[in-house]
Amino acid sequence: MTKTYEVWLGADGATPPYDRPLMPVCTPQWYADSMVFGELTVANPDRDVVNQYDVKVNEAFDAYMKAREDNREYGQFNFGDWWGERVINWGNIEYDTQHAFFLQFARSGDLRFLQAGEEAERHNRDVDTVHAHQDPQRVGRVYAHCIGHVGNYYQKSPLDGPNRGSPRGGFTPSHTWCEGHTDHFFLTGERRSQTTAAKIADHYGTYGTRDYDFRNCREPGWDLIFTMAVYRGTSDPFYLNAARIIVDRVLERQTPEPALGTAGGGWRRRMVPGHCLCEPAHYGNAGFMVGVLLTGLKWYHLETGDARVAESLHQGARFLANDMWEPDIQGFRYTTCPKSSKGAWSNLLLFDGMGYAYRLTGDKDIARVLMAGTDAAIESLSGWGKSYTMYIRVAPHVLGLLADLRETPPMPLPRLLADVPTAFSGRQAVRFDASTSVVPKGLPVTYAWAFGDGTTGTGATVEKTYAPGQYRAVLTVGAGDATETAETTVVMPPLSTLAKLDDRAVVVEAETFAAQGGGQVKTASGRRGASGSIVTGWEDAIGHWLEWKASVPRAGRYHLLLKYCSGATNPRRELRLNGQVPGEAAREIRFEPTGGYSTGTDNWAYLTVGGNDAPMVLDLPAGESTLRLTNLGDGLALDWILLRPVD
Incomplete structure (x- = not known):
């Protein structure tokens, strides 16, 4: 590791503003127009989706900074990083926290994010990265999350149980980031950040591409993300060639046809115990890993226009939509396994590549998922370092598309709210409300209901009295010639519990x-x-x-x-x-x-x-x-x- 120190020399006797020094910055729109950060949607309080996102990002930032105080995340080795991964690990900036903060600064102009990004950058660049070693093949590697940043202080974790501390320090491209390093150079001119990014990409481009293969999708995904980041900052063909080697193997291993109980397009494999505990284990994949790979392929396609990659992106996005999407929760299953957990926590991570695939193809099956999952994605934002970084490191690239789909929807987006009588309420009718559905402007709109017991209804709001039991209610919203459906499960309590x-x-x-x-x-x-x-x-x-x-x-x-x-x-x-x-x-x-x-x-x-x-x-x-x-x-x-x- 290394450490960066700043020495201030003053001849006027005044205390310098060393904590928040003045520096030149541009307007968010200038950064967006430059395309240095890729597609970037600037903050805009007049756009509903964009403003909704920024409100949550700011709330989560307050929680992130509070955690720094609560966890005492200070000290020359610790400051800038966040703590608590696997209970007692330091995160080692997982998912590139500095990049996430720099993007938010660039699109909002909020200097808090520039400062937090610099703090994270200096930690990750100096502490987590191997800058010198007697074995030249270790130079340019970056430690993954572990106890004490570099590990090897303990033979085993001091906590019992699985996933409670990682005592050993280790390296993998799937926990290596460079975008924040190149961002820092672009924003501040600090060459050590760009040099560190090149050192990392040099290592993996030299040693990691020999007989290249991968175990799971996030390995080539992150490899492509950091390699293409350095290529965009240097135009050195060495990095583009390294990325091409990775892409060729990724395309070879994609599984376009459905088989073994899973949809096509998703790099099918027999899942490991962390992704499926069934006997025998299911075939399929982990959605977040496929999402990371789609982001890597996106960056490669933006630079090369490779038609093979465009098709691969489309197949991968359809795999996520067909195999992982759970309309009931407006989110995704963690893996293909039917017993997998599910939630909206991965929506934004997956939407980056899926959104790009939609821009390339106009596939309405992908648009349907993007539209339905936007609100749940934003609502799931939290201030814990790992999840916060995961959300906001990619959201700025797809946020404009999500806002466009809300403002000018290509199809109806049914929103079904079911107000089921609660116990002891004295009410027996379920109140259904579809009035918040998103519909194309200027078209006649219809609302049709199938209540799941053989009866039907029409209108944006309806009431229905059920016998006790479980029912599947279906709403169909029509706009012009297009129709879309939404479903919900209604659990009607015993009538005896409804009486006051x-x-x-x-x-x-x-x-x-x-x-x-x-x-x-x-x-x-x-x-x-x-x-x-x-x-x-x-x-x-x-x-x-x-x-x-x-x-x-x-x-x-x-x-x-x-x-x-x-x-x-x-x-x-x-x-x-x-x-x-x-x-x-x-x-x-x-x-x-x-x-x-x-x-x-x-x-x-x-x-x-x-x-x-x-x-x-x-x-x-x-x-x-x-x-x-x-x-x-x-x-x-x-x-x-x-x-x-x-x-």
Whole structure:
């Protein structure tokens, strides 16, 4: 590593503005017009999508800076980096934090991002990069995230469990960045940053292209991204040739045809345990890795116009749309595996390459995903260094397209809101609202509903009364000759839970538990269909119990109802009332699996202890009673407990 020091010499006796020195800058539009940073959408409060993005970016930046204070991310080796990757790793600027900040500065003119970018740049350039070594093949390598930036302080992580600290320092092109180095040179003229970028690209262009191959898509993706960044800054054909070697192998290994249960276009492989735990493992890919590769191919195509790469980009973008997209959550599955987690956290990362493929082809299947996922993508922005960098390092390149698609949509974008009656609301009708759908201007618009029980309706807003159960409601929005659909799952609670409660009923929110033993549950907010926060993470230890205090207004006979969800196969709990099992039905309560934990869809169900036909009766005294549920096996999330008086 190296360290950069600045020495200030002053002859006038005044203190120099060393923390925020004056420097020449250009307007955001000048930076955008120069195309030095690629396509760059400048901040504009009058464009809805652009302004929505900038509001979230600024909120997340405040959280990023707060984390610096909270985690004490200071010291000559640490400052400029962020901490907490795999719990105790330093991030080593994963995903090129300085590049992300420089882009935001260039498009907004906000000097906070220029300063934060310089701080990250000097750390990554000096500390994380190998500048000198007795083995010349190590020069130009960059340490990936690990304990203490370079690792090898510990034989093993001081924390038990998987993914909790990386004790060894290591190198890989998939955790190497150069765009921030070249950005810093372009913005400040500091040659050491450009020299460092060239040193890195020289290493991988020299040693990494021999008999070139790759294990997963992000390896050639990041290799192309940093190699093309240095090529754009130097026009040296050495780097373009290195990129061509990578691209040739990438094109050879792309799998254009559907097979083995996965869509074509996605560099199909048997997935590793981190991407699929099924036996046998599924074939397919990890969406974020394909997204990184599409970005790398984009930069190569921008410089070469290679028609083979344009076709590859189109195939890869369609793979993500066909194999990974989950309309219910307006996001993507992590991998092809059907049991994979899903969310909107990767939308912006994937939209960079997908958006470029749409510009090349006008493929409406890709546009449909871009349009539907924009709001969820922006809303998912967070201030943690790794995710924050991942979002804003690519978003400025596709933000203008996302705004264009919102302002002049090529097709309708149905937006379906279903206001399902909540427990004890006294309401039984579901209120459907499609009035916020995005439609092309100047065309007649229609709204048609299929409610999932054989009945239909029309209009932008409708109401529907269901019998208890689960239904798939479909909205079709027409604009001119074009039609698009959206779907949602409606879970109608038992009618008995919708009636308003009388003054004897007692509702106990699960997150208000008074005590627990034998383990540690989690409370979570934002789950679909929940009344508020919930209790989850209740599966690790058999015998792990939770207790709640219920204040019963009048002595009497009560039924007990639980609102729960579970992605497990056989969740079971024991119920005790004031220290005693109140009946045989309480000794082992079996909960039917519901298919998940309401992270993306509404998985909630309702269980009456003893069953609906012969519910168990609890004789409760007036005053405080203690309810205890003990884990007998498998995971369970709990929203609330209801004590309903027997009529």
